[in-house]
Amino acid sequence: MRSPVVAGGRTVGPRVVVIGAGIVGCSLADELTVRGWTDVTVLEQGPLPAPGGSTSHAPGLVFQTSPSKTLARFAAYTIEKFRSLEVDGVSCFAQVGGLELATTPERLADLHRRAGCATAWGIRSEIVSTARCKELWPLLDESVVLGGFHTPGDGLARALLAARAQMDRATTRGARFLDRHTVTGIERENGRVTAVVTDRGTFPADHVVSAAGFWGPVIGRMAGVDVPLQPLAHQYARTAPLPELSGATAEASKPILRFQDRDLYFREHTDRIGIGSYAHRPLPVDPFAVPSYEEARAQDRAMPSSYPFTAEDWAPSWEECRRLLPALRETEIETGFNGVFSFTPDGMPLLGEAREPRGFWLAEAVWVTHSAGVAQAVAEWMVDGRPSLDVHECDLTRFEEAQRSPSYVRERGAQQFVEVYDVLHPLQPAERARPLRVSPFYARQQQLGGFFLEGGGWERPHWYEANAPLVDTLGELPERDAWSARYWSPIAAAEARATRERVALYDMTPLRRLEVTGPGALAFLDRMTSNNLRRKPGAVTYTLLLDEGGGICSDLTVARLASDHFQVGANSPADLDRLLRHAPADVRIRDVTSGTCCVGVWGPLARDLVQPLTHDDFSHEGFGYFRAKRTHIGHVPVTALRLSYVGELGWELYTTADSGLRLWDTLWEAGRRLGVVAAGRSAFNSLRLEKGYRAWGTDMTAEDTPFEAGLGFAVRMDKEGFTGQAALRDLAEPTRRLTPLLLTDPAAVVLGKEPVRVDGAPVGHVTSAAYGYTLGRCVAYAWLPAGLPTGTDVHIEYFGEKIAATVADEPLVDPEMTRIRR
Ligand code: FAD
Numbered sequence: 001m002r003s004p005v006v007a008g009g010r011t012v013g014p015r016v017v018v019i020g021a022g023i024v025g026c027s028l029a030d031e032l033t034v035r036g037w038t039d040v041t042v043l044e045q046g047p048l049p050a051p052g053g054s055t056s057h058a059p060g061l062v063f064q065t066s067p068s069k070t071l072a073r074f075a076a077y078t079i080e081k082f083r084s085l086e087v088d089g090v091s092c093f094a095q096v097g098g099l100e101l102a103t104t105p106e107r108l109a110d111l112h113r114r115a116g117c118a119t120a121w122g123i124r125s126e127i128v129s130t131a132r133c134k135e136l137w138p139l140l141d142e143s144v145v146l147g148g149f150h151t152p153g154d155g156l157a158r159a160l161l162a163a164r165a166q167m168d169r170a171t172t173r174g175a176r177f178l179d180r181h182t183v184t185g186i187e188r189e190n191g192r193v194t195a196v197v198t199d200r201g202t203f204p205a206d207h208v209v210s211a212a213g214f215w216g217p218v219i220g221r222m223a224g225v226d227v228p229l230q231p232l233a234h235q236y237a238r239t240a241p242l243p244e245l246s247g248a249t250a251e252a253s254k255p256i257l258r259f260q261d262r263d264l265y266f267r268e269h270t271d272r273i274g275i276g277s278y279a280h281r282p283l284p285v286d287p288f289a290v291p292s293y294e295e296a297r298a299q300d301r302a303m304p305s306s307y308p309f310t311a312e313d314w315a316p317s318w319e320e321c322r323r324l325l326p327a328l329r330e331t332e333i334e335t336g337f338n339g340v341f342s343f344t345p346d347g348m349p350l351l352g353e354a355r356e357p358r359g360f361w362l363a364e365a366v367w368v369t370h371s372a373g374v375a376q377a378v379a380e381w382m383v384d385g386r387p388s389l390d391v392h393e394c395d396l397t398r399f400e401e402a403q404r405s406p407s408y409v410r411e412r413g414a415q416q417f418v419e420v421y422d423v424l425h426p427l428q429p430a431e432r433a434r435p436l437r438v439s440p441f442y443a444r445q446q447q448l449g450g451f452f453l454e455g456g457g458w459e460r461p462h463w464y465e466a467n468a469p470l471v472d473t474l475g476e477l478p479e480r481d482a483w484s485a486r487y488w489s490p491i492a493a494a495e496a497r498a499t500r501e502r503v504a505l506y507d508m509t510p511l512r513r514l515e516v517t518g519p520g521a522l523a524f525l526d527r528m529t530s531n532n533l534r535r536k537p538g539a540v541t542y543t544l545l546l547d548e549g550g551g552i553c554s555d556l557t558v559a560r561l562a563s564d565h566f567q568v569g570a571n572s573p574a575d576l577d578r579l580l581r582h583a584p585a586d587v588r589i590r591d592v593t594s595g596t597c598c599v600g601v602w603g604p605l606a607r608d609l610v611q612p613l614t615h616d617d618f619s620h621e622g623f624g625y626f627r628a629k630r631t632h633i634g635h636v637p638v639t640a641l642r643l644s645y646v647g648e649l650g651w652e653l654y655t656t657a658d659s660g661l662r663l664w665d666t667l668w669e670a671g672r673r674l675g676v677v678a679a680g681r682s683a684f685n686s687l688r689l690e691k692g693y694r695a696w697g698t699d700m701t702a703e704d705t706p707f708e709a710g711l712g713f714a715v716r717m718d719k720e721g722f723t724g725q726a727a728l729r730d731l732a733e734p735t736r737r738l739t740p741l742l743l744t745d746p747a748a749v750v751l752g753k754e755p756v757r758v759d760g761a762p763v764g765h766v767t768s769a770a771y772g773y774t775l776g777r778c779v780a781y782a783w784l785p786a787g788l789p790t791g792t793d794v795h796i797e798y799f800g801e802k803i804a805a806t807v808a809d810e811p812l813v814d815p816e817m818t819r820i821r822r
């Protein structure tokens with residue numbers, strides 16, 4: 001890559017070509033040039049300023065509230081930025097506010113939950129009465145409405161105007177926008193992009209960003225990069241002028257409106273109403289078959305991203321519109337179209353640089369709502385090497401190999417469309433494309449009545465019905481509210497108890513395993529992570545993968561199986577990606593997850609279960625805590641690691657997939673006399689929180705440093721040079737900490753992402769929470785100001801209710817480690 005050059009005393013940076021001048025491409029050109037990367041060329045196939053992509057017809061509703069903190073912050077930045085932009089005296093944002101309606105008790109409860117999310121992410125919001133809804137939207141039939149969620153900061157983005165304003169700013173800084181240039185190829189050399197080919201010439205480039213919206217897969221193919229998004233059409237229509245709105249002069253004055261119970265949203269267009277619907281069948285569009293701008297026009301279509309309105313799909317929604325807004329009974333739809341935009345398997349954007357070819361970036365599947373925030377993050381990523389906020393939910397590497405087939409992407413994309421306004425429980429799994437991945441123990445898990453949820457494509461048992469009889473042996477369990485009782489069973493309590501008192505088998509197969517080998521392996525892992533890995537073979541080390549800023553990219557266990565052979569227990573696919581990007585030639589890295597499996601054998605009787613099955617010494621002296629051994633369990637060759645995420649004595653036993661069933665059966669048979677149970681994720685999560693073990697991605701991310709997250713023990717500041725070390729040296733004392741909370745009422749439960757208040761003021765949010773069956777209280781971890789003394793009273797807001805909790809000391813269970821080290 002060319003290093004930044006200086007022209008006339010000004011840094012111009014490397015040559016960047018952005019493909020697509022929709023809202024994302026324009027925002028990105030602005031964000032790059034403001035950072036001094038001014039050699040930016042934006043290539044657009046359509047005519048500017050309305051080139052015919054999704055932006056060209058976006059009605060521009062911006063609702064900030066989302067369960068994803070990242071999306072909420074992208075939206076907040078977009079609003080802040082668009083409010084500061086204007087073209088010819090017209091603002092790029094109309095802050096009319098947002099209103100979501102409830103017409104069912106379930107939705108009303110969910111709006112309270114959304115209000116909690118809003119508070120957690122710093123968005124102003126209020127639950128409002130039916131009367132207030134009517135005041136905000138006089139056209140409503142209030143007899144239909146039970147209440148609403150009002151967000152005064154939301155509103156309407158004038159997307160094309162905002163695109164133009166950012167285009168103009170970027171142009172004054174040196175960027176060029178070339179319309180009617182259709183990209184046809186991407187040239188590569190030695191694993192890097194070198195140029196972008198168009199029908200009107202070739203443009204050399206050090207970095208290429210595909211901001212091509214739903215054409216992403218087409219551009220991706222040119223670069224040999226798989227882009228897992230599915231374009232779908234979505235109906236948008238406008239009514240004729242309404243007498244009730246006659247005399248209106250502003251484009252809009254009432255809040256943007258959502259009627260999620262019927263998959264509809266509304267905005268004003270001066271004296272008309274615009275209506276969008278997700279109520280119809282999914283209408284997938286093949287991105288490779290989308291006509292060019294000229295072809296679309298020749299077919300009498302406004303633009304390539306707009307397909308003819310299918311009236312039959314609209315009819316049922318129109319009835320619902322008229323029920324909610326009786327004034328619509330006197331009017332008809334005047335115009336409508338089926339507009340295309342992007343859906344990904346999990347509904348999140350696709351951002352980041354491909355590993356191959358380097359210099360090829362994606363900024364796709366982005367709503368207008370999130371566009372400026374995304375552009376800021378991607379520009380930071382390109383210029384500074386990392387975004388300033390956590391974007392792991394959007395990282396293009398997040399999908400597993402097994403989640404990248406075109407049919408999977410199509411099916412999940414369609415499901416995202418259908419579910420876009422559904423009330424979704426945090427544990428609710430997708431129903432389709434399942435089962436996709438199963439462990440070798442699946443048949444046994446089914447026989448035991450496993451209740452499966454999905455994660456990373458894996459079927460993961462959350463509890464086993466076979467353990468139902470054990471519930472009777474427990475004391476009285478407090479009744480749960482209906483929401484927290486979903487995807488939960490008292491059987492989890494019995495499985496947790498069995499783990500604390502006897503021994504349980506946990507399927508740990510989905511835990512990512514990387515094999516790192518070669519003469520450079522030790523030096524490499526030692527440089528990449530924070531703890532000391534220069535220990536003898538047989539050692540296991542808990543260590544952190546940090547970024548250059550000291551943020552936590554992952555927490556790993558590294559088992560040194562032989563001098564040049566390491567087994568790494570990792571988290572997301574991004575870990576593999578990160579290691580591969582930095583690996584020198586004398587290091588080989590392989591993801592062995594799919595070909596292997598793992599059983600956690602944990603509980604006070606774990607040694608009694610395993611020892612008779614092996615000739616090796618599994619005593620505390622013979623097989624110490626955080627040690628690894630290769631041995632046999634019965635006939636099965638295994639790698640055994642003595643550690644436990646549930647905080648009990650025991651081992652993780654790994655073998656190849658073919659031997660997995662035999663391993664399970666051997667352990668099961670031997671465990672019978674000890675009362676062994678199979679236990680699921682529900683018990684697992686409870687036990688790990690009682691023990692204070694963090695879950696990466698939920699409790700901590702790259703936005704957090706080890707000291708804030710309570711993981712300073714895994715950082716060796718005195719060791720020689722590791723990624724993030726310099727940044728950690730410069731850190732001030734943490735001002736916020738991941739803090740354990742214990743709920744006061746034994747019956748109270750929270751689930752995560754709730755706001756936490758001290759003296760009534762919101763000061764943080766819950767990351768993860770689970771009922772601690774050993775403690776008889778719910779445990780919650782939360783990001784809170786540093787220095788809150790143990791015993792501080794706080795409130796967690798759960799569905800609008802105040803749940804009392806206190807700051808606790810951690811770990812809550814077994815602080816002396818007597819259960820685990822013996
Ligand atoms: P686009 O605007 O599609 O831009 C991509 C550009 O890349 C296009 O201009 C295209 O011509 C160009 N391009 C593609 N291939 C090539 C090539 N080979 N060579 C050169 N150029 C190429 N979002 C909201 O936030 N709020 C809403 O209320 C909202 N409502 C919507 C309603 C409808 C009916 C639709 C369809 C979408 C709506 N969206 C909404 C979604 C939003 O419009 C899009 O997510 C957003 O505009 C995408 O912006 P983009 O810049 O990524 O893509």
Ligand code: THG
Nearest residue numbers: 542555556557569570571626643644645652693694
């Ligand atoms: N098993 C293995 N690898 C893993 C996990 C696992 N890698 C990813 C993820 N889970 C890492 N998370 C943890 C969290 C805590 C511990 C292990 C993995 C743990 N911590 C002890 C503690 O904090 O007291 C020991 C720390 C130490 O001695 O340094 O056990 O589940 N294989």
